[in-house]
Amino acid sequence: MRVISSDIFQDMYNLAPSNIRKSMDKQIRLLTSNLQHPSLHAKKYNETTGLWQARVNKDWRFYFTIEGDTYLLHSIIPHPK
Numbered sequence: 001m002r003v004i005s006s007d008i009f010q011d012m013y014n015l016a017p018s019n020i021r022k023s024m025d026k027q028i029r030l031l032t033s034n035l036q037h038p039s040l041h042a043k044k045y046n047e048t049t050g051l052w053q054a055r056v057n058k059d060w061r062f063y064f065t066i067e068g069d070t071y072l073l074h075s076i077i078p079h080p081k
C-alpha cells in the first residue's frame with residue numbers, strides 16, 4: 001500500500017507540533033505495513049463515506065480513506081474529547 005496526503009492534511013501536518021509530526025510519521029509506516037497494528041486503533045469512522053480514523057497518540061487522530069492500493073490521508077487533529 002502507498003500513502004498520499006491531501007493538501008488539507010499537509011497543511012494540518014505542517015501546523016502540528018514537531019512531536020506530533022514525528023509520531024505521525026511512525027504511524028504512517030505502521031499503516032503501510034499493517035492496518036491492524038495495535039497502536040493504530042484503526043476503525044471505520046463513517047461507513048457511508050468510507051472514512052477511517054486512527055491514532056497518532058492518545059491525544060491526536062488522523063482520518064483517511066482507502067482507494068484501491070492507496071491510503072489517502074485527509075486530516076490530522078487533536079482528539080475531540
